[in-house]
Amino acid sequence: MALHRIAALLLEPMAAFEYAVAAEVFGLDRTDDGVPPFEFITAGPVVGEPVGLNSGGAIVPTHAWSDAIDADLVVVPASAIREDYPADLLDVIRTAHARGATILTICSGAFTLAATGLLDGKRATTHWRYLDLFRQRFPQVDVSMDVLYVDNGSIITGAGTSAGIDACLHLVRRELGAGVANVIARRMVVPPQRDGGQRQYVQAPVPECTADSLQPILLHVLENLHEPHSVSSLARHAVMSERTFARRFVAETGTTPHRWLLQQRVLRARVLLERSDASIEQIAGDVGFSSAALLRAHFQTVVGTSPQRYRRAFSTT
Incomplete structure (x- = not known):
């Protein structure tokens, strides 16, 4: 898909943070850092008529809802159910x-989308x-609470x-590559990738664990x-x-050590495929896989394509 024109749909009362997420990722000019230009529009019921926020204040839409029809990406932030x-x-x-x-x-925002019928028979989260x-309102949707996104x-x-x-x-990474997603994440000071299969919330650290954060180990x-x-x-x-380490790891990261390590190795491989001419065998060794075949298998599972195809699509070298 193209990822140039992005429209955020406003519905009163809007959740300020959720709208700001879309504006922060897609609404800022980061072309100096190599991020492709986005056209970000804010669409409301009436152009120029403020849409109230649930935290006070308002956002003034520059476009009407109908202007989102020809967008490449339509974002539906949170609003009152x-x-x-x-x-x-x-x-x-x-x-x-x-x-x-x-x-x-x-x-x-998943409630708004589910009301269109487009989520019927699909897996989703909120x-x-x-x-x-959600389950009461939309029983035809397979909703999961133990994931960050679907x-x-x-x-x-x-x-x-x-x-x-x-x-x-995740969408930026899927369409534009890990390098672009990493640039945006770095500017936002957030982790470049948390696996969608992680829990929505992490458990409190187990009482018997008195060690400091695991961040230095990570x-x-x-x-x-x-x-x-x-x-x-x-x-x-x-x-x-x-046993204690594994429990503490899940409590702090929301996923298991094995799954986290696999995700980080694949993420690093994505960056190397984009930015270097190294062979698949060399990249496999650089990120900790014992063979190119193992890298290919895990890459296919996580990314949904082969390293070779990914390189052809996103290589900058």
Whole structure:
């Protein structure tokens, strides 16, 4: 898909943060850093008529809802959950999707999208606190609360608040490559990739664990991805038992050590495929896979394509 014209749909009362996520990722000019230019528009019921925020204040839309029909990406941020949604808004979303636009929701924006019928029979997510209400309202949707976002191709649903950042960066990474996503993430001072399969919220640290944050260990691993790592070796480094370390890791990151390490190795491989001419075999060794075949297998599972195809699509060398 093209990813040039992005429209954020406003519905009063809007959630300020969720709207700001889309504006921050797509609304700032980062061409000096090598990010392709985006055209970001704010669409409301009436051009120039303020749309109130749930935290006070308002946003003045520069475009009407209907102007989002020809967008490449339509973002539906969170707004107050209501019994009925404006018919013309739902028609705009359906028409944009039928014309080839990707629809991305953040938090309770999934309710608006579900009201169009486009989520029927699909897997989706929204904020965990709305689980019962969503299932009651839309039983035909397979809703999951234990993920940060769900990618259905032309439809992406993100969970609450900061998970919207993950969903937006995932889409950028999918369409424009890991390098561009990393630039935006670095400017936003957020992790470049949290796997969509991670939990929406992490558990509180277990009471018996009195060690400091695991961040130094995570940084050590990232700086030495080429070396072998295991739960036992990392636990020794953290001066913890394997059981305690594994529980603490899930509590702090929302995923298991094995899954986190696999994601980081694939992410690093993506960057090397984009920015270097190194062979697949060399990249496999550089990121800690024992063979090119193993890299290909995990890359296909995580990214959905082969390293060779990914390089042809996103290489900058």
